[in-house]
Amino acid sequence: MILKTEAIVLKTFDFRETSLIAHFFSKDYGRLDGILKGIRGDSRKFASNLEPFSLNDIIFYQARSSGLHLISQCDLKDDFTVIRNNLKSIAYASYIIDLIGQLIQPNDKNIEGYELTLSALKQISSGFDAEKVLCIFLIKFLKSIGFRPRLDGCIACDRDISVAAFFNLKRGGLICSECSAADSYSSDVLGGTIASILHIEQGNWDDALRLGLSAKIKDELKNILHNFMEFHLQLRPKSEKLLSILG
Numbered sequence: 389m390i391l392k393t394e395a396i397v398l399k400t401f402d403f404r405e406t407s408l409i410a411h412f413f414s415k416d417y418g419r420l421d422g423i424l425k426g427i428r429g430d431s432r433k434f435a436s437n438l439e440p441f442s443l444n445d446i447i448f449y450q451a452r453s454s455g456l457h458l459i460s461q462c463d464l465k466d467d468f469t470v471i472r473n474n475l476k477s478i479a480y481a482s483y484i485i486d487l488i489g490q491l492i493q494p495n496d497k498n499i500e501g502y503e504l505t506l507s508a509l510k511q512i513s514s515g516f517d518a519e520k521v522l523c524i525f526l527i528k529f530l531k532s533i534g535f536r537p538r539l540d541g542c543i544a545c546d547r548d549i550s551v552a553a554f555f556n557l558k559r560g561g562l563i564c565s566e567c568s569a570a571d572s573y574s575s576d577v578l579g580g581t582i583a584s585i586l587h588i589e590q591g592n593w594d595d596a597l598r599l600g601l602s603a604k605i606k607d608e609l610k611n612i613l614h615n616f617m618e619f620h621l622q623l624r625p626k627s628e629k630l631l632s633i634l635g
């Protein structure tokens with residue numbers, strides 16, 4: 389069966405003499421792994437379409453068993469040249485692409501996650517604060533796959549938490565001061581950080597982009613998100629090291 393979808397390139401690697409294997413995050417089929425035959429012998433064919441995070445309309449023959457589809461056509465829609473011209477934006481876009489490659493499985497359709505990824509790449513490409521874009525992307529993306537910290541009450545005893553709270557990494561949510569005393573995975577969290585997560589989860593992209601984040605809140609958000617992903621999803625994307633070097 390011949391199928392068509394829009395897809396973002398995650399990564400590619402050479403296969404045999406002349407072919408290329410590409411992993412995409414596709415709008416309609418989740419992660420999509422495909423082979424492009426004869427491409428390396430003819431550099432005009434597909435040209436730069438297959439650079440990481442390029443956006444293409446692809447046509448492919450669906451594989452029945454191997455899971456490796458035959459890609460017959462890639463029509464470039466956006467190669468995000470602006471991202472490629474700046475080391476910092478490359479690092480942020482690569483982080484997002486690494487994460488998608490680890491979290492989205494073949495045929496794991498996630499249109500909301502796909503649209504979030506595309507929005508994040510477009511925002512980074514337009515020169516918006518990439519660090520803020522990444523925070524917004526992570527909060528919304530983790531929610532879309534069912535991972536969100538509990539922020540509306542104590543995760544241990546259910547009581548409302550109005551003022552001071554602690555974030556409990558192991559349980560994945562806020563914990564009151566009484567419960568946190570008995571738990572070594574808790575750390576202080578600013579009220580502004582919690583309010584920011586709730587605001588970003590509930591609003592659309594534009595609302596989230598307008599939200600003012602102090603440096604202190606941004607640092608706390610990054611820490612909570614990265615620790616949460618590492619603890620609960622065993623995730624630490626390869627490009628994280630590059631991001632920390634760039635600060």
Ligand SMILES: [Zn+2]
Binds near residue numbers: 542
């Ligand atoms: Zn409690």
